[in-house]
Amino acid sequence: MTHSLPTDAEIAAGSAKVRALLEAMNEVLYGQEDLIEAVVTGLLARGHLLLEGLPGLGKTELVKGLSGAIGMQTKRVQFTPDLLPGDITGNPVLQEVDGRRSFVFQPGPLFASLVLADEINRASPKTQSALLEAMQEGHVTVLGETHPLPQPFFVLATQNPIELEGTYPLPEAQLDRFLFKLDVRRGDSATLQKIVLNREIGRPPVVAQVMTAAELSGLIDLARRLFLPEVVANFIARLVDATHPGQSKASAQVRYGASPRAALALAAAAKARALIGGRPNASFEDVKAVALPVLRHRILLDYQARVEGRTSTDVVLALLAEVPTSAADLPRTLHTAPLAATHG
Amino acid sequence: MATPSERWQRRARQTRRKINCGWCLQVCATPVVGVALGLLGPALWARRVWPEAAPPGLAWVTGAALAVIVPGSWWLARRRFVTAGDALVRLEAQLGLHNRLSTAAAGVCPWPPLPDRADDGIRWSFSNTFLPLLAAAALLAAAMWVPVKARMLPAAPDEPAAWAATEDDLRELARQDAVAPESLDETQQRIAELRAQAAGKWFSHASLEATDKLRESHLQAMAELQRQLRMAAQSATRLAGDAAGELPAPTRAGLQDQFKQAVQGMQAGGMKPNKELLEQLRNIDPKQLRQLDKAQMEQLMQGMKDKAEALGKCLCRKAGDGQQQEGEAVLTESSDGPGKGGVDRGPGTTPEMFGEPANEVAAAQPQVLDSGDLTRALPGDVLDVTDSKHEVEMTSPALRTSGKADVQGGGGSTWQESLHPREQESVKKFFE
Incomplete structure (x- = not known):
């Protein structure tokens, strides 16, 4: 591309x-x-x-x-x-012009x-x-x-x-x-x-x-x-992959995870958010900001999660907390300090 | 002046080093603690067994283990190492830069200025990093400095003293060149055979008996040789001194025989004198001794005297050392008497001994006093013991009591007439 x-x-x-x-x-x-x-x-x-x-x-x-x-x-x-499909897509209407009858498509409300x-x-x-x-x-x-x-x-x-x-x-x-x-x-x-x-x-x-x-x-x-850095694309991929059962702790009660279309949606939405912010590239922050509305209707929870009252929103929030932005893990000998104030 | 790109890259390299170092420490923490744990026991044992050699050895082993672990950890951790690009991502995420550094690295936008305090937000975890290392260091320190009682190694058992004494004699005789080496070799060989037994059998009855026999025969051989040397020297001196032929012929012949017998005894004895001396003595005709010049005579006499003295020296030493019996020596060595041992020493056991304690006061046995001063003798002292026949009176005694003599009458009237009334009562009671 x-x-x-x-x-x-x-x-x-x-x-x-x-x-x-x-x-x-x-x-x-x-x-x-x-x-x-x-x-x-x-x-x-x-x-x-x-x-x-x-x-x-x-x-x-x-x-x-x-x-x-x-x-x-x-x-x-x-x-x-x-409501019938034709009611929204439109229907062919029999029309007579100069003595000739023919079906003419009458657009429905979708044509807007x-x-x-x-x-x-x-x-x-x-x-x-x-x-x-x-x-x-x-x-x-x-x-x-x-x-x-x-x-x-x-x-x-x-x-x-x-x-x-x-x-x-x-x-x-x-x-x-x-x-x-x-x-x-x-x-x-x-x-x-x-x-x-x-x-x-x-x-x-x-x-x-x-x-x-x-x-x-x-x-x-x-x-x-807008530019999508490779590390952000990697984060999106790991985030979407983590929605599938067995790929993360947060997805333990997930029955079906998000599709690749969700990854594309995340990338597009992150870019759109970057444009709103006037930035030349999508970022981790953009992905995190749009992850909830993009993913929550694409994750199907199992019966146990429903019984426990867990929602897909909970799962997405847990995923955001679990999946690190950087693909390179930190050793146990190090830990990250709380995030600094947003710079620039 | 470094560009923002260079400054960011330098900062990223610092972060990368920190993370990679963290990986190395994480990987090596387990083996370091494991090695420290594994070394603790052997190190304490080694310090107990080899108190002097163990600490440097432990230092060497620790160094060698670290020399293996550190590169090994680096090798294993290498696959987890991060790149400077990864470090940049961490920096931009921590600083809230909206991936501007990654974008700038891709050439999409300019590098932002590096803030004065570009904290990567990565901190060392004390519990995961330093606790294992401190634990390992503590274990090693314990292995090195915890007080350990040095083990008392079992001392090599002392061999019978007679062996050493005999060997001392052999060495002395060999040094003085007093005896033919072949004579010494045989004794040395027998000592070696005794020593070749298992150490536990050195003090067995058979071994001690053999040792005593060996020692005895050795001493006897030395004494015999010394006696013959002295005899030869004595007869040679007297024969040589009779230059004027003043000695009566039988005496001279006796001296010549004595010299000859002494030389023959030396030749046939178990211990032969120095080969040169023996050859010299053998070649001397006792009848011609008078014809030897003074220098030759003096040399011969000096040779015999030296050898005899050497033998005497060994024999004298025997007389001094031989007072202590083998068994007693062993018991003395093995007993834990007071004044021996370390901090756990106790009062010790009483010295052991063979047999019943000797009765120091042999009051019932008459003893001869050495002192010739009879004026200071006390009543009861035995002044002299003579070996002679008892004087027995062979004639029949004729008992006469109260003027009556009845030699042939038997004892019947004796007890009736010669005993006191109480004695008579007792005899009467006996026969009732």
């Missing part, structure tokens, strides 16, 4: 644009700075995101604000059990740059598959005819961790298609106060557009071109 490394000026400009986007988003969603940064990181890594959280925490608002800030075409689909798949776990597996095929391939096929989706194409799916009656949990293979799985948490009282003071029911917030879809594509390309 050869591509030219970005210059410092390009990186600085790109970082500035991303920061402007983050600021704009923070104007819309109060107290969710980390979530917003994670979402933007996911976009810059060209990934689809799965947001999990209780109703009313601002998931939909987040997506709407994002679409407004970027100026991308956005569509929202509320997933229900009776930013698709909000609300409560994706309520749709049937068939519909979920249609969506996930579009996410993976970047096109849809209807009646043997392939229709490319607009680029960039992002799916931001949400799911509710409660009210699981009548839902269809996403299979692991499909979860793997999501770059991040983000937990949306409620804000503290100060955040709530801010929301109460600045927002009203029924009046959606107005978000200023800070960049275009083309500029976002440029930033995505810029992030992809």
Whole structure:
């Protein structure tokens, strides 16, 4: 894989644009700075995101604000059990023109740059598959005819961790298609106060557009071109490998570990985070920062872990503590002092 | 002025050295402690057995072990060694540099300036590094300096004193050239045979008996030779001094025979004199002794005198040393009497002895006093003992009591008439 490394000026400009986007988003969603940064990181890594959280925490608002800030075409689909694949991909419609009848493809809601798949776990597996095929391939096929989706194409799916009656949990293979799985948490009282003071029911917030879809594509390309040091790639590889049973202490109760796609996702997300930070390279810190949203939905725990109440989040945190950044071990005669304050 | 790259690389090399040294210490800790543990026992034993030679030996062994362990540890630890690149990664991770050093090393971005205190965050673990080494050092110090009682090695058993005395005689005689070497060789050979036995049998009854016989025959041979030398010298002196022929013929003939017998005795004896002297004596005709000039005579006499003196010297030494019996000597040597041994010495046992203690006061036996001063003799002292026949009166005694004589009457009337009344009562009781 050869591509030219970005210059410092390009990186600085790109970082500035991303920061402007983050600021704009923070104007819309109060107290969710980390979530917003994670979402933007996911976009810059060209990934689809799965947001999990209780109703009313601002998931939909987040997506709407994002679409407004970027100026991308956005569509929202509320997933229900009776939703059919054709309802989201589009259907051929019989049309008569000059006395001749023919099927004309009518694009569904997937044909947008930013698709909000609300409560994706309520749709049937068939519909979920249609969506996930579009996410993976970047096109849809209807009646043997392939229709490319607009680029960039992002799916931001949400799911509710409660009210699981009548839902269809996403299979692991499909979860793997999501770059991040983000937990949306409620804000503290100060955040709530801010929301109460600045927002009203029924009046959606107005978000200023800070960049275009083309500029976002440029930033995505810029992030992809950032330098990934070999030692960081080695750390990613060891981290992903350690998720498999028997490869580490932390993975003792893991049934299935993360796939190579997880390693690619980690690298892409680390680069995207480096761009946000205005750095020319991805680093250990970037990998550690994105490891939790990248890995936690890709690790399947065994029955014993579930009985004990362990979650994949616990496993990922344990892995981060266990796997050293440097491949070269330290002898027992030496130990590492606590990390110094971040330099530079 | 070093560039940031050079400064970072130098700093990375320092970290690399520290980590690699840590690996070496980790690998060598176990064998060092193992060797120290393994050396402890043998070292204490060696110090007990060889108090003088053990400490330097232990130092040498320790040095040799370290000479093997240190390179061996380096060799084994080598595969775990880190490179300067690995050290750079540690530095950038510790300093929170977001892998800027790795990126700079790849030529993607410039090297950042080296901060004044670029701590790699790697610290020595006292418990894992120095405790094993201290433990090993303590073990070695204990092996070297813990007080150990030196073992009392069993002394080589003393051989019978008669052997040494006889050998001293043989050496003295050989040194003085008083006796023909062949005569000495035989005795020496017999001593060697006795000594060739197992040491435990040196003091066996048979061995001591053989030793005594050997010693006795040796002394007898020396005494015999000395006697014959003296006899020859005496007769030769008298014959040589009779230049004027004043000695009566029988006396002269007797002296000549005496000289001849002495020479023949020397030739036939178990111990022969110096070969040269013997040859000289053999060639002398006793009848011609008067014709020897004075110088020749003096030389001959001096030769015989020297040899006799040498023999006498050995015999005199025997007289002084021979007072102590072999068995007593052994018992004296082996007994743990007071004043012997080390810190654990005790009161010791009483000297052992053979047989019953001798009765020092032989009151019942008459003894002859050497003193000739009879004026100081005490009553009861035996003044003289003579060996003579008892004077027995051969005639029949005629007992006469109270004027009656009854030689033929037998004893019947005797006890009735000559005994006291109490005696008569006793005899009467006996025969009742």
